[in-house]
Amino acid sequence: MSKFWNELVQKLDPYVPGEQPKDKKYVKLNTNENPYPPSPKVVKAIKQAVNEQLRLYPDPNADELRKTAAEHFQLDPEQIFVGNGSDEVLAFSFMSFFSAENPVAFADITYSFYKVYANLCSLSPKIIPLNEDFSLPVKAFCEPNGGVVIPNPNAPTGRGVSLSEVKEILEANKDHVVIIDEAYIDFGGESVIPFINDYPNLLVIRTLSKYSSLAGIRVGYALGQKELIDGLNRVKNSFNSYTIDRLALAGAKAAIDDDAYYQEMAKKIVTTREQTIERLQNIGFTVVPSQSNFIFASHTEVDAEVIFHELRDHGVLVRYFNQPRISNHLRITIGTDEEMDKLIDALKLILKK
Numbered sequence: 001m002s003k004f005w006n007e008l009v010q011k012l013d014p015y016v017p018g019e020q021p022k023d024k025k026y027v028k029l030n031t032n033e034n035p036y037p038p039s040p041k042v043v044k045a046i047k048q049a050v051n052e053q054l055r056l057y058p059d060p061n062a063d064e065l066r067k068t069a070a071e072h073f074q075l076d077p078e079q080i081f082v083g084n085g086s087d088e089v090l091a092f093s094f095m096s097f098f099s100a101e102n103p104v105a106f107a108d109i110t111y112s113f114y115k116v117y118a119n120l121c122s123l124s125p126k127i128i129p130l131n132e133d134f135s136l137p138v139k140a141f142c143e144p145n146g147g148v149v150i151p152n153p154n155a156p157t158g159r160g161v162s163l164s165e166v167k168e169i170l171e172a173n174k175d176h177v178v179i180i181d182e183a184y185i186d187f188g189g190e191s192v193i194p195f196i197n198d199y200p201n202l203l204v205i206r207t208l209s210k211y212s213s214l215a216g217i218r219v220g221y222a223l224g225q226k227e228l229i230d231g232l233n234r235v236k237n238s239f240n241s242y243t244i245d246r247l248a249l250a251g252a253k254a255a256i257d258d259d260a261y262y263q264e265m266a267k268k269i270v271t272t273r274e275q276t277i278e279r280l281q282n283i284g285f286t287v288v289p290s291q292s293n294f295i296f297a298s299h300t301e302v303d304a305e306v307i308f309h310e311l312r313d314h315g316v317l318v319r320y321f322n323q324p325r326i327s328n329h330l331r332i333t334i335g336t337d338e339e340m341d342k343l344i345d346a347l348k349l350i351l352k353k
């Protein structure tokens with residue numbers, strides 16, 4: 001606490017990012033980064049953007065990137081908003097569309113940044129408990145809400161929601177914005193982007209951090225009808241007009257243009273995921289069905305927290321959440337096959353003790 005902090009800052013409960021340790025080299029399965037490098041075309045585009053033009057501000061509207069994304073998703077460029085990582089896009093969305101009078105709803109077990117944004121915007125969110133098996137209680141999300149935020153697939157569980165379920169929620173919340181956070185959609189989920197022209201209340205949020213292997217350049221975007229995008233632009237231009245730098249703009253455009261490369265990588269990750277699930281089940285883990293590049297698992301006999309610390313000693317980092325309902329689970333990012341071999345070898349040693 002500091003006497004210099006205002007009341008809002010005193011009450012904040014900030015997000016704690018997964019660690020990026022520097023003490024030694026770990027098998028890093030804790031922040032859902034892509035284990036494969038970005039497309040070589042992306043690296044080339046970023047290198048080409050390192051030139052004297054850097055003295056000039058970047059395009060505040062990200063016109064070229066939005067045009068590329070619009071073609072890719074068969075939308076209009078005016079239906080796309082680009083931000084500095086989807087975290088920023090989410091924060092702007094909370095500021096634009098939700099209010100304290102009518103609480104926004106999200107699940108008890110979900111991306112923990114939602115609660116942080118709600119807190120930052122002084123909203124008292126409506127927290128809806130997931131079902132016992134971590135599936136989404138669709139009916140509860142159809143009750144009167146001041147908006148809805150759902151990651152599909154969910155984090156940190158990896159479970160997806162079906163298109164018909166999202167449709168039900170969109171129909172029931174016609175007067176409020178429904179955000180579908182598709183950070184992990186390309187690892188096996190079904191995107192609701194085709195619903196955008198039918199639902200003025202739908203905002204889809206995407207990131208280049210996971211699927212496009214570009215967590216390091218910070219680009220995310222929102223897709224929705226123009227009215228919603230205009231709202232986001234009002235907030236952005238009241239905050240910082242130049243949120244995406246020239247290198248990020250160049251890299252992001254190249255990434256969207258080289259989707260074929262990323263589809264291959266995602267296929268590899270899905271194959272590794274399915275193999276890893278089977279191997280974990282063979283050594284006594286229960287694994288939640290996953291449509292993501294991570295899995296959520298608990299062991300039938302050994303505490304998740306114990307396994308988490310011991311894995312760290314073996315040089316393998318996974319994510320542990322000391323939170324109600326999930327304190328006996330580990331979230332494990334899918335790495336390369338070699339990395340998963342190291343994980344399984346370490347787990348076998350730990351479980352033998």
Ligand SMILES: *Cc1c(COP(=O)(O)O)cnc(C)c1O
Binds near residue numbers: 207
């Ligand atoms: C990783 C993640 C994000 C944030 O992605 P950035 O674009 O890197 O800010 C958003 N939502 C969910 C559910 C995530 O897991």
